[in-house]
Amino acid sequence: MYRPILLSALIYGLLLAGLISLRGELIAFSLPFMLYLLYGFWNAPGALNLQIQRRLSSDRITPDGETIVTLTVTNHGADIDELVLDEMIRPQLSIRDGSPRHLIQLPKGTSHTFQYTVAGMRGSYHFEGTFAATTDLSGLTRQEQVVRSEERLFIFPDFRRLKRVSIHPRRTRVYAGMIPARVGGRGIEFFGVREYQSGDSPRSINWRVSARHVDNLYSNEYQQERVADVGIVLDARVRTNLFQSNHSIFEYAVTATAALADVFLTQGNRVGLLVYGAYLGWTLPGYGKIQRERIMQALAHAEIGVSSVFAGLEHLSPRMFPPESQIVLVSPLVGDDLEVLIQLRGRGYQVMVISPDPVKFEVSHLPKSQLVHTAARVIRMERDLLIRRLERAAIQVVEWDVSIPLDQAVSSLLVRQRRLL
Amino acid sequence: MTLIGLIVSIVISSASLAWGFAQSGFPSFSTWIIIIGLGWLLAIWQRWNWYSSIALIVFTILSALGLWFGFIPGWLFAGGVFALFAWDMAEFRLRLVVMAKDDDTRGIERRHLARVSLLALVGMALASITMLLRVKFSFEWGVLLVIVTLLGLGQLVGWFRR
Numbered sequence: 001m002y003r004p005i006l007l008s009a010l011i012y013g014l015l016l017a018g019l020i021s022l023r024g025e026l027i028a029f030s031l032p033f034m035l036y037l038l039y040g041f042w043n044a045p046g047a048l049n050l051q052i053q054r055r056l057s058s059d060r061i062t063p064d065g066e067t068i069v070t071l072t073v074t075n076h077g078a079d080i081d082e083l084v085l086d087e088m089i090r091p092q093l094s095i096r097d098g099s100p101r102h103l104i105q106l107p108k109g110t111s112h113t114f115q116y117t118v119a120g121m122r123g124s125y126h127f128e129g130t131f132a133a134t135t136d137l138s139g140l141t142r143q144e145q146v147v148r149s150e151e152r153l154f155i156f157p158d159f160r161r162l163k164r165v166s167i168h169p170r171r172t173r174v175y176a177g178m179i180p181a182r183v184g185g186r187g188i189e190f191f192g193v194r195e196y197q198s199g200d201s202p203r204s205i206n207w208r209v210s211a212r213h214v215d216n217l218y219s220n221e222y223q224q225e226r227v228a229d230v231g232i233v234l235d236a237r238v239r240t241n242l243f244q245s246n247h248s249i250f251e252y253a254v255t256a257t258a259a260l261a262d263v264f265l266t267q268g269n270r271v272g273l274l275v276y277g278a279y280l281g282w283t284l285p286g287y288g289k290i291q292r293e294r295i296m297q298a299l300a301h302a303e304i305g306v307s308s309v310f311a312g313l314e315h316l317s318p319r320m321f322p323p324e325s326q327i328v329l330v331s332p333l334v335g336d337d338l339e340v341l342i343q344l345r346g347r348g349y350q351v352m353v354i355s356p357d358p359v360k361f362e363v364s365h366l367p368k369s370q371l372v373h374t375a376a377r378v379i380r381m382e383r384d385l386l387i388r389r390l391e392r393a394a395i396q397v398v399e400w401d402v403s404i405p406l407d408q409a410v411s412s413l414l415v416r417q418r419r420l421l
Numbered sequence: 422m423t424l425i426g427l428i429v430s431i432v433i434s435s436a437s438l439a440w441g442f443a444q445s446g447f448p449s450f451s452t453w454i455i456i457i458g459l460g461w462l463l464a465i466w467q468r469w470n471w472y473s474s475i476a477l478i479v480f481t482i483l484s485a486l487g488l489w490f491g492f493i494p495g496w497l498f499a500g501g502v503f504a505l506f507a508w509d510m511a512e513f514r515l516r517l518v519v520m521a522k523d524d525d526t527r528g529i530e531r532r533h534l535a536r537v538s539l540l541a542l543v544g545m546a547l548a549s550i551t552m553l554l555r556v557k558f559s560f561e562w563g564v565l566l567v568i569v570t571l572l573g574l575g576q577l578v579g580w581f582r583r
Contacts, residue, residue: 003512006474008574010481015570017485019563025488027566028551032502032544033481036509039540082529084519099521105529114521137536139512 004140007037040138048145049077052130056151060296062158066096066119071130073104074111080134081105085114088128088146093120093153120155122254124300127151156296157251159259160407164267169228169350171324177227177268187222194221227268229285231321232261234299235313235331236277238306243362249332250304252356252402257330259406260354261295264328273298274320276313278305282320313340324348332358335386342393352396354410359383360401422530423517424465427510430503431461431476438483438500445492454483454500465511473511480504498548506541513537 011033018026050073057068073085087100098116106112129148135141172179184191193206196217209218234257235241241250257273264271265288272285273295283298285291309315313336321327327349331337345351363376387397398410435458439451457479464472484501488494513533520526 002474004578006478008578010478012570012574014481014485015566017489019567021489022563023489025494025552026485028548029484029488029494029498029501031547031551032498032505032541035544035547036505036540081532082516084516086519098523101519101521102524103517103520103526103529104524105532114523135516137533138509139516 003138004037004040007033007140011037036138037140040136040140043136043138044141045080045134045136045143046078048080048132048134048143050075050132050145050147052132052147052149054127054130054149054151056153059152060154060156061119062156063120063122064158065155066117067153068115068117069100069127070113070115072111072113073106073130073132075106075108077108079107081137082134084131084133086131086133087116088131089118090120090125092123093118093125118153120153122155122157122251122300124297125153125155127153154297154300157254157258157299159255159262160405161266162259162263162407162410165260165263167228167230167264167326167328167350167352169230169324169326170348171322172226172228173270175227175268176225178225179228179267179269180223180225183224184221185224187225189223191221191223193218195219227270227287229322229325230264230269230271231274231285231325231327232257232264232271232295233274233276233316233327233329233331234302235329235333236275236281236302236304237310238277238304239311240332240334240358241304243358243365245365247362247365248304249356249358249361249402252361252400252406253330253332254299254302256354256356256400256406258296258299260328260330261299262292265289265292265295271295272321274316275299275302276310276316277303278307278310280310280315285322313337316340316344318344318347318349321349324350326350326352328352328354330354330356332356332361333383333386335382338386338389341390341395345393345395350396352398353390354398354400355387356400356402360403364403422527422534423510423514426534427465427507427514428462430507430510431458431465434458434480434500434503434507435461437496437503438480438487441487441492441496441500442483444496445487445490450483454480461507465514470511470515473508477504477508494552498545502541502545502548505544506537509537 011030014026014030014033018024018030053072055070059067061067071087083104083106085102085104089100096117096119098114100116102114104112127149129146131144131146133142133144167179169179180189184194193209196205196219200219204219206218206220234253236250241253242248261271261273268287270285270287271291273283275281275298281298281302283294286294327344329341329351331353333353333355341351341353359376359380363372366372387399390397400406400409435454439454442454443451457476461472461476481501481504484497487497517526517530
């Protein structure tokens with residue numbers, strides 16, 4: 001904007017000086033400036049009329065992955081000599097290859113296609129649009145257009161699939177699944193022996209028991225396996241996740257939550273997710289791939305937050321979860337969580353806690369010294385005490401050293417727990 | 422290409438203006454003009470984008486002063502026009518910053534340079550022709566020129582603001 005004003009001021013100055021001094025040389029000197037200004041205005045670009053199509057090679061990636069964004073810009077307006085295109089990209093996304101900014105010539109009715117590759121941290125990113133601007137040759141006049149877009153890029157947490165997680169809620173649903181239902185019927189695991197009923201397969205007759213009773217036959221009964229309701233609670237409180245120098249263990253918790261949600265859904269269970277942080281982010285329970293997508297989207301959005309209301313877990317209301325279902329809490333845990341978890345257990349919920357180990361995590365980021373070592377020992381003892389109390393209340397606690405991948409660290413524990421219960 | 426054009430135009434502008442002042446017996450002014458020119462080159466290196474506008478104003482004022490005092494107009498015209506050329510190039514260079522590796526940088530630079538060079542040439546030619554066509558500068562001519570200039574520039578500003 002200042003450029004035409006500056007030029008105009010110079011031209012005025014030269015003309016006035018020429019008039020005052022009555023010197024034609026000064027007026028002649030102003031001619032190149034006038035010509036430059038007039039050419040700029042004569043060549044001023046018209047309103048932009050651009051159509052932009054954006055294609056993403058994949059709109060769901062992991063933090064290790066990348067997506068190729070292809071933009072095709074079509075000019076439906078007049079010829080454009082210099083068109084600046086600048087993609088409005090969230091600062092959290094990084095450009096791996098190509099450029100989101102271009103300066104091109106775009107004649108009327110033609111198209112230009114360019115590509116760039118982006119990657120980023122876990123999250124949901126909206127491509128707001130493309131900023132387009134053109135100027136005349138002299139940069140005196142300018143036309144701008146922002147072409148909005150609707151595309152979204154989801155960067156889901158990256159996790160390695162767990163093979164199996166055994167849970168034993170008191171109540172199961174009616175559909176067949178993989179969770180022992182504590183009810184006799186068809187299944188794999190032996191449940192008991194009962195009198196033979198017509199319709200029982202001859203293969204199920206327990207001949208050894210029947211031989212002892214001459215008057216009747218007896219059949220083996222197996223434990224029915226059904227699906228269950230699983231409520232996963234992701235602790236997103238700052239006080240439990242954020243440590244010195246802004247080191248956060250939250251990403252690990254998110255990864256664990258994604259892996260657990262995936263394995264429970266794969267087993268056919270009805271899974272819901274509650275992100276417990278600055279607010280309660282509730283993904284209603286559901287089955288299958290659509291629910292997996294919903295949960296992954298919720299996890300992509302999840303972030304730690306502070307709230308005086310949700311500082312403790314006391315707002316973890318039992319009404320959020322079906323009675324006597326399985327609750328899985330993914331949390332580094334703090335001392336005052338104990339009471340709430342014990343209350344939930346007392347109400348008949350089967351509670352499992354996957355706890356990324358905050359002590360090892362924080363110590364790994366601190367300089368090694370005697371003081372740190374002593375402090376770590378004290379905190380370790382407090383934590384061990386907390387975990388022991390939880391286990392005494394029949395709450396299954398799985399400690400996870402986050403320096404080891406989740407599947408390696410906990411899968412054996414999660415399967416072994418089945419035998420213990 | 423743009424950088425070369427920019428540097429060459431700054432050198433020509435400073436040199437011709439300095440030469441014009443030196444030939445008219447003002448070597449101290451020439452020294453200052455050279456210093457400002459060197460400062461302009463330094464500003465390109467240091468990316469002081471504001472400097473080019475200041476330099477254009479200073480060079481235009483110095484050229485106008487020279488013309489007012491009757492120095493040799495050819496050198497002063499060249500100094501002013503090449504300062505305008507350099508000012509344009511400096512701004513164009515800023516616009517080129519957004520170019521990606523696979524953009525047609527050379528094509529855009531070539532087209533821009535050709536047009537601005539043509540404009541500078543036509544401007545110089547017009548100024549030279551005007552110098553040859555000497556019309557007696559009466560009061561009526563002056564009033565007419567002022568009115569036409571005001572109306573013309575008023576229209577331009579109005580058009581621009583729309």
